[in-house]
Amino acid sequence: MPKPPEVPVHRIRDGVDPVPELCRMAARTPLVRDDGPGANDWVVSGREEARAVLGDAQRFTTRPPAETAEASRRLVEPGNLLQYDPPEHTRLRQMLTPEFTVRRMRRMEPLIERIVEDRLDVLERAGKPADLMRHFARPVPGLVGCALVGVPRDDQAELARTLDIRSSGRGKKNIQAMKAFNAYMVRMVAQRRRAPGDDLLSMLILGHGEDLDDRELGGVCASLVAGGFENAAEMLALGTLVLLEHPDQLQLLRKQPELTDGAVEELLRHVSVVSTASPRTALADVPMGDQVIKAGDLVDVSLFAANRIQPPGAPPDRFDITREQTNHLAFGHGIHFCVGAALARMELRIAYAALLRRFPDLRLAVPPGELRFRPLAPQYGLEVLPVTW
Template sequence: METLAALPLEREDPFEPPAVLKELHGPLHPMTYADGRPGWLVTGYTEARAVLDDPRFSNTWQGAAPPIKELIPPEGLADLVIPPGFFIAMDDPEHSRYRRLLTGHFSMRKMRRLEPRIQEVIDGQLDEMARVGAPADLVQAFALPVPSLVICELLGVPYGERSRFQDTTAQAVNLDNSIEQRGAAGAELMGYLSELVGRKRAEPGEDLLSELVTGGELNHEELTGVATLLLTAGHETTANMLSLGAFLLLCRPEQADLVRTDPGVAESAVEELMRYLSITHVGPIRVARADVPLAGRTIKAGETVTLCLPVVNRDATRFPDPDRLDVTRQAGQQLGFSHGIHQCLGQQLARLEMRLAYPALLRRFPTLRLAVPAEEVPLRPRATIYGVSALPVTW
């Protein structure tokens, strides 16, 4: 079995996985990681679910080999330190301790109560787009403000201070920046949220962050870490899905028409867009705690395993005709929100935002189209979350 020399990020087609990955045969591939250590790349759907389900694979950063050179720690720092409260990179029982405090705030019942307000936010941004007129950058005019406004209201982050977290988040996930620059941006973001936690302690409001502060179960550093994680994940990922998904729909007008005209399609369209685009193109990453058999091979204790979601979500054994976009497909088992105990905490919020936003956008502007040729839309392949940096549109 040929060993992969690296994990490629550049996509020859903006909506397709890198060609070298699509040409792989089989679900599991040996790979030389960026620091020279041997490890594995998972491209099979069944195998990916198995890894995400198996507690013998650790979710912490400690000991993980970097699948790309941009994630190699600075010299003298063998392992990146996990900030308190950053439970996305923790195993149980620490992971569950944080998650149980938050799960109720992102339940289906809570999302149903939020739906009218989310629709109001969406309609407000569409009204502003209509007022300003064409052309527009759909990222700045719609895809970024909608989830940012929603997560700010949910957490209690003043939206007027958005430049303090949107810019720093963008810098922190941009792999064109050095790891020191990304670390500095992350530290700046955490500094802002540490300050905000202090303000909530002095004057609690009716929001999630205030509730966590007054609950007394988390100290200041833990609150800062939780707030950083929720704010970053709550706007960065959904914003990229909204903009990249809109880009794809504008390039597939027959699919856009289904989303626009059939109210029953929105839910399946969200799952299909998540499957087809797979904006997480670096990871999830796991480290084997013990020897684990997988796909006829043995993952040795200490070895790193990287899941390649853009290929996993195109596995023909799970999704027939996987390279065809079909917004009516029942793709609810796609792994864009991960799987198992570490599946995305805010997945129901993200689903709701997208389910409401795509049809509303296409109905409000039925002649919406790209303002530049598709090949001129600027992509962000050098970011941990894939997407577009701008989406020029007109109508």
């Protein structure tokens, strides 16, 4: 596959698989200086090295480099945990964590099941062939995210469309959608302060409303909904593609639906829709192997390489839903590990299972070579996924 010159090698894929250049780079050393176009100072591709960087919040920050602390503060989006360091990050994370326990997320299971079935009805009515992205993969997480934070039912469809534009568009439309989405969330905070409901935003207001202003609360909800939408939408589409391209594994999953949880973990590892973690800036000189990451250097951590590329001498990587689960990095690591991981896992489990039940003859409607991917997007994904049944 030709390499676009503006894309760093660790952001390029061959479909959903690593390209030879990335494999060669990772085989040379798990930490390399990357002087290629669009790259940061360092690229980390080894699993243990990735964990070391992501797990070290004292010597690495997700905040962009800035000449002054004041400039750095201006670059931080209110409520976006990925851009916060301790103690601010710790304060927000401690407020959110109790709302994302497995037990609490299970309360949303009936709602997610209804959303999934409704969207499968829409997909079926669209007739074959149909675009799985448009009718299923994108609407499901958009509607789930809106329900999570308490967006009124009458507003959900329109806000989900705004979120879709915010996540997939470029240029002026993207910026306008982003501003509209964030502004809506701030307005909803004010409404929930006056009339709390039974949703995540209301729980945060009731428990911590005096400690958070409207912009920060709105930012928390906006980043949670947007992040969950983008990641889950691409996972639903790419995960379905992977299953369709591995008929032996798909047949096994149909025969043994009890393997669904393991299949979700293997799909998360295999796909790794977030190719690289948010860039880290070194706050001090950090020795790693026989090299030193200097204070101020920018570091890209390739989650995709860490999850997919085997060390020299190890068996080749392959997709296997019966794999004894390893601690993959699809949700990140350290203090920025995805707070909504339990919800994402449940959403994927429900959606994959329902899709395969409803359409036992599901298959691609175009040759795989005609699929168009989005290598420049923060979440690797597809433009469209035409399917038939």
